[in-house]
Amino acid sequence: MTQIDRTEPSAPRPNPPTATDAGPPASAELDTLTATRETLEDYTLRFAPRSYRKWSTGVVAVSALGGIAYLADFAIGANIGIAYGTTNALWGILVFTVVIFLTGFPLAYYAARYNVDLDLITRGSGFGYYGSVVTNVIFATFTFIFFALEGSIMAQGLDLGLGIPLPIGYAVSTIIIFPLVVYGMKVLSKLQVWTTPLWLLLMVAPFVYLVASHPDSVETFFAYQGEDGQGAPSLGSVMLAAGVCLSLIAQIAEQIDYLRFMPPKTPENSRRWWTAMVMAGPGWVFFGAVKQVVGLFLAVYLIANVTDGASVANEPVHQFLEIYQGFMPAWLAMTLAVVLVVISQVKINVTNAYSGSLAWTNSWTRITKHYPGRLVFLGVNLLIALVLMEANMFDFLNTILGFYANCGMAWIVVVASDIAINKYLLGLSPKQPEFRRGMLYDVNPVGFGSMLAAAGVSILAFFGGLGEAVRPYSPLVAIGLALVLPPVIAVATKGRYYLRRTDDGIDLPMLDEHGNPSGVTLPCHVCHHDFERPDMMRCATHDAFVCSLCLSTDTVADHVLPPQPPASSSSDAGRPAPVGG
Template sequence: MSTVSPPHDNATGAVRAGAAKETLEDYTLRFAPRSYRRWGTGTVAVSALGGIAYLADFAIGANIGISYGTSSALAGIALFAVVIFATGLPLAYYAARYNLDLDLITRGSGFGYYGSVVTNVIFASFTFIFFALEGSIMAQGLNLGLHIPNWLGYALSTVVIFPLVMYGMSLLSKLQLWTTPLWLLLMVAPFGYLVISHPESVGDFFAYRGESGTSGFSTSSMFLAAGVCLSLIAQIAEQIDYLRFMPPRTPDNARRWWTAVLLAGPGWVIFGALKQVVGLFLAVYILANVADGAGVANQPVHQFLEIYRDFLPAPVAMTLAVILVVISQVKINVTNAYSGSLAWTNSWTRVTRNYPGRLVFLGVNLAIALVLMEANMFDFLNTILGFYANCGMSWVVVVASDIAINKYLLKISPMQPEFRRGMLYAVNPVGFGSMIISAGVSILVFFGGLGEGIKPYSPLVAIVLALVLPPVLALATRGRYYLRRTDDGIDAPMYDEYGNPSGEVMECHVCHEQIERPDLTACRTHDAVVCSLCLSQDKVADHVLPAQV
């Protein structure tokens, strides 16, 4: 290889070095190295589960129950939980095992280096939709407890998040650990009180038929309810933003490692489904026992306030309800803002080959969320979540299908994930094509384009197509579009004796940072190595290895 630097190398090297230093706090866009992963399995798991403290589950459970009745809503929640767990397991395992976020996993699981940009946009949309939903709930609490106008509450719930997300995983892990015990107490206590002191509410809950008043269970209603719940399928990407910092799996920690991955990965849905059931339960109780309850039964702050009032003085009840709302919304919205900023930054850097800094897109994500809040998204919650679910399911199920079927069963897709520029084709039709077809057809079904009879089953259409198409397209293309190269030009091994990514350190000759082996490739024009972030910013492909013949 040539050792002569191109004329522009010094100038761009300084820019890339600055970008590299900025990303060393949270490893935006790149592999999370051993030297940074200093947390234990329990700490990572609790931090990840802290991100599901959101109260939107209570609103979702209440909305689908009020619309479709208890029986259909519970069946929809159960279907949602099964799908989320099954699809989330392979994704969570790959993230924890290979220390990559979901975008990096998606690249090598059928989408290609640029093909996964569209999934980043889908995920970024998830983060600002749910940031807006959670911020709206927080504003409702501030309005109820402190009489702050909603428009100002929306702004406050947005601005307060920015400084908390600036410092990445280091601060977020502390925040989640410190706030979780109080959050659990405030959330569980009122529900436990209600069941014990008003046992008749359990019978009323199971007998509730929803707004339509129709009796019994309805298959179409179940799928409509599941479709709303499945809008949360992209939550696994936020769990993975924490799980990528898991320590290496060894014989000594294997049991703890697997427990943490299962609970904090696909296991998040167990807690999410329980919250949806509780949200529906509280809504039914309020509808039956609170004057004008129909107007507030689907609003979590009012749900908890009414129960607190049953056994606490009014000022204390109000205070606790507001504290619960604020803690819950801060816990989840720091995760929404953090993950969203990563997704936007990742897409922008790959498309433009310029890294503007994660904080720029943190601001962008918060601004979009604020606009949604000011538009009062509660008025069209079921519609926006039902529509989004088709896109989210198509993405996540396609990646899960590629890992479980194409990698492990058919062995067409490379077993170890690949994410580095030059090693992958720009677009792989296996995953990219499967997602576009799955999302397109299911959205058409969702809006009634294929008839009203099939309209409720758009989630099923999305899941089936996303599950079946990847192996079909992989076989049709014989897997030739997965890897552009199989040799990254570095002789040192990629993995240690236990199959964990190697901790061997080398210097990137562009940014001059010490980078671990899995994040490097050989340089095309230098007898040296270059890191994945510098590769992503290489505008003229001086450092990108050529295709392997």
């Protein structure tokens, strides 16, 4: 599969603004110009334009799926199986698969269709312009938790294979990621495409060998009752296992960071487009579920057949090393086990670091109106992950993931509910994603309130605050409230808090003849670059246009359009932004 070179954005416009076109103060304008220049590398914080999206559907899909090469699934599968037994773990994995696919589908479709990341989708799906900042923090937390988990696994491999002490291994696994993430999608797509075949071979071979050479291991696997022998089928245990797995629900946001670069959907590529969107979007969960089952299978094999196997059964590097040693020399088995761990860690942690830097940068820029540069927050994210690794988070993994799952589920399910129910069934939410400052209210109680309620009550249940009988069902509490509350609050508020305006002041269609975002470009009079129609609005104080990022960094709201008159906004509440002026 060949990487298609990107087309550079338009060069800066040669003519500076005139005296009558004066923009923000000099320092603010300099900050805006810096932000614009840096974000053109991968369109951080903004709509991904058609001129940049030159990758085929296949390249985008493989790049997105390359990000799920992580070995954490093997550790998660092993941990829940050891804690709850094979039967409960398998049912928990099934619950996880169904929930992730159903909630991820509408989010992935919106990202691929309208070329925006999950934060931009969240803004217009019930949270508001500033309300979605809290979900960015949730997502950033996801990225450094799983960066730390994968980094820990890599450090275990370096310790086992090269004798590198774990604290040093943690640092090595963190530092090597930084240079790989500097250039965003341009480098990440190449890395994911070229490393995937080797990764697949190294991961699949030992499992196939084990099943073929030790068929009795399958029976042992299904009979396994957990470390305490109390793993009889139990709905409570199933939900506890599912809760740990569901901590991965925010993975859809990382898939979307790639899917936003999908090419326009046309009659000619419709089948390929849908296939790539489904497989690389919600379809990631099928690959994740398979890895969790394999991780549990390998763990049970080690516990039953290897001396002291129980002590390392949940560590992927030991899982693969033991199996490799069954059909190859010890030196080669060690080499391949370390290679697998390093490739897997690099493939996922470049995505964790990249997506985390986007989330932190987006939140900071919106709140402070200042863009410090994505690399600053890349460093922040990596530093937090390193601290977690040094604190040996691997030893209390189930508790961390079970707690986080409640926050992640509350966010993702609320957004999915708003898209599926409020947009398509009730028509109270704008069907086309809206993310621009000035078009949205600061906070929308539909999504923001629903998420806080769902997360708060489910976390209370998780820690036993609603009684021990309810504790195992905290995932169901989060999912149920997050699914039901958005339509309830949307109906109660009549959808009036979605759009602050329905007219962005530009008399040009937002979509082309196939329903894709328009590729027509307009000049931004602040940063003097040309951007495509969905990223632009009319300026409030000049007879000109302004891009979404310049609106975000406008410290004095000089360019932000005022709210529409109450009569107009109330009659149009909940309607999508018009395609014409």
